[in-house]
Amino acid sequence: MSRKPLLAGNWKMFKTSAQAREFFADLIKLTQFKADREVAFGVPFPTLEASVQAAHGTPVIIAAQDVYWENEGAFTGEVSAPMIAATGAGAVIIGHSERRQMFGDTGEWVNKKVKATLAAKLMPIVCVGESLAEREANKTFDVLDTQLTEGLAGFTPADMTTVVIAYEPVWAIGTGKTATPEMAEEVHAHIRKWLAGRFDQAVADNTRILYGGSVKPDNVAKLMSQADIDGALVGGASLEAASFAKIIDFDA
Numbered sequence: 001m002s003r004k005p006l007l008a009g010n011w012k013m014f015k016t017s018a019q020a021r022e023f024f025a026d027l028i029k030l031t032q033f034k035a036d037r038e039v040a041f042g043v044p045f046p047t048l049e050a051s052v053q054a055a056h057g058t059p060v061i062i063a064a065q066d067v068y069w070e071n072e073g074a075f076t077g078e079v080s081a082p083m084i085a086a087t088g089a090g091a092v093i094i095g096h097s098e099r100r101q102m103f104g105d106t107g108e109w110v111n112k113k114v115k116a117t118l119a120a121k122l123m124p125i126v127c128v129g130e131s132l133a134e135r136e137a138n139k140t141f142d143v144l145d146t147q148l149t150e151g152l153a154g155f156t157p158a159d160m161t162t163v164v165i166a167y168e169p170v171w172a173i174g175t176g177k178t179a180t181p182e183m184a185e186e187v188h189a190h191i192r193k194w195l196a197g198r199f200d201q202a203v204a205d206n207t208r209i210l211y212g213g214s215v216k217p218d219n220v221a222k223l224m225s226q227a228d229i230d231g232a233l234v235g236g237a238s239l240e241a242a243s244f245a246k247i248i249d250f251d252a
Ligand code: 13P
Pocket: 010, 096, 168, 172, 173, 174, 175, 176, 212, 213, 214, 215, 233, 234, 235, 236, 237
C-alpha cells in the first residue's frame, strides 16, 4: 500500500495571473516542499499558464477546476482537457459541489469529464459529498455511493491508477465547520470499502481519498493522522501563502 499524501489548494474564483505569481514567489520562500507529500493547486483557467511558470522548479502540480469532455468544437466558453494539458498543468478538479449545485454538473457529466481528463493523461480529483439535509436524513452513504457509481461508471481498475477522490461534505465548505477527524474517517473508510467492492482491494488500497471542508493549519495534522485520510482539498486557507505553507508542512 502506498498512498503519498496530497495537499491540494482550490483557489476557486480568486487570483489573477499577477497574484498567482506573487503567491508562488511567497510560497517558495516559506516551504521546502517535503519529499514525502505532494502539493497541487486548482487555479482559474486564465491563471493556469502563469501558475505553471511560477511554480516551475518546485514539485507543485497545477490543476484546472473544471473541464469539458470534447477535445474541441463549437462549445462557447468551455475548455478541453488537451488545452489544459498544453498549459503544463497536471490535474483537474471535477464535480466540485459548487459546480454540482450552481452550474448543474450531473453524475453523467462528471463521468465524461473524468474520462476526458484521463485521456489527456491528467490526474482527475473527483469531488463527492453530502449536503446538511442529506446528512441529517442519514443519507450520507447513499448519496456518496450514487455519486461514485455515476462518476466512475465504466472505468476499470487500470483507469483508477491516477484517480484521486475528494470527500467534501457540503456543510463544511467555507463555513468553518470541519467534520471531526472521526466523522471524516468514518466516511473515508466507507468510500474505500466501496472502491474494494466496485473495483478490487488493490484499487481500494492505492486510491488517495482527500478530505475537504474548512481545513486549516490547526486541524490538518489531526485529520491527516486518520488511517483513511490521504490528503486535503483546501479552499480559503489556500489563498494565503503563509497559511498554506503551514498546511503542507504539517507534522506527520
Ligand atoms: P474551504 O476550505 O474554504 O472550506 O473550501 C473547501 C473546498 O471547497 C475545497 O475545494
